[in-house]
Amino acid sequence: MDDVKAVGKYLRVPADKARIMARTVVGRPVEAAINALTLSPNKSSRLILKVLRSAVANASENKNFDDVDQLYVRSIFVDRGPMLKRYQPCAHGRAKPILKRLSHITVIVASLGGDE
Numbered sequence: 001m002d003d004v005k006a007v008g009k010y011l012r013v014p015a016d017k018a019r020i021m022a023r024t025v026v027g028r029p030v031e032a033a034i035n036a037l038t039l040s041p042n043k044s045s046r047l048i049l050k051v052l053r054s055a056v057a058n059a060s061e062n063k064n065f066d067d068v069d070q071l072y073v074r075s076i077f078v079d080r081g082p083m084l085k086r087y088q089p090c091a092h093g094r095a096k097p098i099l100k101r102l103s104h105i106t107v108i109v110a111s112l113g114g115d116e
Helices: 015-025 030-039 043-060
Strands: 003-011 073-087 095-111
Touching: 003 043, 003 073, 015 030, 015 043, 015 073, 015 095, 030 043, 030 073, 043 073, 043 095
Parallel strands: none
Antiparallel strands: 003 095, 073 095
16 A cells, blocks of 8 residues: 655645645545535635645556545645745834745545555
8 A cells, every 4th residue: 555645835825724624635535535625615725636636646647546536635734835025014114024824735645445
């Protein structure tokens, strides 16, 4: 039973918001996870879905998993990336910082069945 992973880096969503969606799909079969992420209105769900589809493609191409229906989402890691720092003018000639947060999303899928 091999694990297959895909990594999305420098994605424009805060890590804590992406972790909320990541918790909802961990442990599910890939088809159920794709359905749940497709129906969710969050921006983070679209980004996690993109990385999940990449992991499924990696499994079918590189690891020769013929039956994609036997895959499940083993784990999802959402790590903080760098912050884009911008400034907005405010009263009395001051400037307040705006932190645009980025994250790195890693999706690991594995096979449900025994022998591959």
